[in-house]
Each structure stands twice: as structure tokens, then as C-alpha cells.
Amino acid sequence: xxxxxxxxxxxxxxxVIHVRSSFSDAEGTWVREEDDxxxxxxxxxxxxxxxxxxxxxxSVPDQPGVAAHVFSALADAHINVDMIIQNVSxxxxxxxxxxxxxxxxxxxxxxxxxxxxxxxxxxxxxxxNMAKVSVIGAGMRTNPGVxxxxxxxxxxxxxxxxxxxxxxIKISCVIEKDRVEDAVRAxxxxxxxxxDNITEDHADKGAPHDG
Numbered sequence: 341x342x343x344x345x346x347x348x349x350x351x352x353x354x355x356v357i358h359v360r361s362s363f364s365d366a367e368g369t370w371v372r373e374e375d376d377x378x379x380x381x382x383x384x385x386x387x388x389x390x391x392x393x394x395x396x397x398x399s400v401p402d403q404p405g406v407a408a409h410v411f412s413a414l415a416d417a418h419i420n421v422d423m424i425i426q427n428v429s430x431x432x433x434x435x436x437x438x439x440x441x442x443x444x445x446x447x448x449x450x451x452x453x454x455x456x457x458x459x460x461x462x463x464x465x466x467x468x469n470m471a472k473v474s475v476i477g478a479g480m481r482t483n484p485g486v487x488x489x490x491x492x493x494x495x496x497x498x499x500x501x502x503x504x505x506x507x508x509i510k511i512s513c514v515i516e517k518d519r520v521e522d523a524v525r526a527x528x529x530x531x532x533x534x535x536d537n538i539t540e541d542h543a544d545k546g547a548p549h550d551g
Contacts, residue, residue: 347371383477383486383531387539388524390517392422392470393445394502396437397455399462410436410455417451419444423472423503423514439503439514442468470502471520474512474541475527487511493530497522 350357350371360368400406407426414421419440427435440448445468452464480486490511494501499522503514515523528538 383475383533385476385533385539386473386524386527387476387541388471388473388520389541390471390520391442391542392439392472392514393442393466393468394437394439394470394514395448395452395464395466396435397452397461397464398435399433400436400459402432402434406459407436409459413451413455417447419448419451423505423512425503437503439470469517470514471517472512472514473520473523474510475531476510478509480508480511489530490527493526494523497526499523
């Protein structure tokens with residue numbers, strides 16, 4: 341698997357990546373921007389994590405600068421944020437939720453309490469019974485059917501989607517931890533993947549906490 345920073349750097353500066361094995365003279369794989377010949381979605385695998393937690397700051401003022409305040413405070417506490425969702429504003433207030441590594445949940449409580457006080461929010465909530473399941477592939481940007489099939493498959497199992505994130509190479513959903521095995525198995529089957537196309541991942545952790 342390519343390092344995420346390598347991929348982001350290549351994407352930013354339009355650099356072609358050549359991946360080769362140090363154990364053979366095989367040509368390897370070229371990674372480049374999508375073109376018209378790459379429009380067909382190719383699903384390569386399903387990944388999942390079970391060490392996620394969801395935190396929500398409830399009923400914050402829906403105004404500029406609030407999201408910056410929330411995520412700056414979490415960053416200052418060295419808490420890495422993954423997926424983010426902000427609910428539709430209701431009577432001038434909204435909820436902001438995100439996922440963080442479950443191991444950071446205890447450290448996040450003090451920061452979340454301060455955020456709620458500073459913003460005059462109604463409080464905050466946490467849930468460590470979360471997991472993330474992702475479908476990985478290419479050509480997803482031009483194939484909305486991939487997302488529809490993934491969501492329909494999970495819906496047919498009665499699995500609720502807490503947060504959704506999409507990119508040209510990945511669609512991720514946050515679900516209840518105790519349903520992750522069912523979700524992974526169903527997605528594996530519906531996309532016709534082999535057993536070696538399922539990978540357990542881990543939530544990204546931020547910088548170590550001071551002290």
C-alpha cells in the first residue's frame with residue numbers, strides 16, 4: 341500500500357508514481373491521474389477499522405468560525421480527526437460530529453467539555469461503539485453506481501450509516517462496531533472480491549500527547 345503522504349504529494353504536483361518490487365525486474369505499476377480510458381470503476385478491496393469513536397458537539401451556533409474553533413482545539417490537544425459531518429442548521433444552531441481514534445477518547449473529553457463551554461453549546465456526546473468500512477478502487481468519481489450499491493447493500497442488512505465520506509478512490513461509512521463483520525462480508529460478496537481483498541486497518545493517530 342502506498343503511503344498517503346506520497347499519494348497526496350503526487351496528486352498536488354501531478355507527479356506520476358512508479359511502484360516496483362525490489363525483488364524482481366518486473367515493470368511494476370504506474371499511478372497517474374484518471375483519463376477517459378480509466379472511467380470504469382475497478383473495486384480493489386474492502387478495508388475496515390474497529391478502533392474508531394464518534395464525538396458530537398451539540399447545538400453550537402451556526403455561524404462562521406465555529407467549526408474552526410472546534411477543530412483547532414482538537415488539533416491543539418493532538419487529537420487526530422478523520423471523518424466530519426455538520427447537521428443542517430435548525431433555529432440558528434447545529435451539531436458537529438467527527439470520528440477520532442478510540443484510544444484518544446479519554447483525552448478528548450476535557451477538550452470537548454471546554455469547546456462546549458466556550459461556544460455555549462448544549463454539551464457533547466461520545467460513542468466508542470463505532471467502526472469504519474471502506475470500499476477501495478479506481479474510477480469512482482465517474483461511477484455513482486458504486487456508492488449506490490454499497491449503500492443499498494448495507495441498508496438491506498439494516499445497517500445505519502452514521503457518517504459518509506467519498507473520494508475518487510474510496511467510499512467510507514461509519515457504522516456500529518458490532519455490525520462490521522456483516523458489512524464486510526456483504527460488500528466482499530456484492531463486489532465479487534477474493535479473500536485477500538479484505539484488510540483490517542487502524543485509525544490514524546495524531547502526534548503523541550505532551551507529558
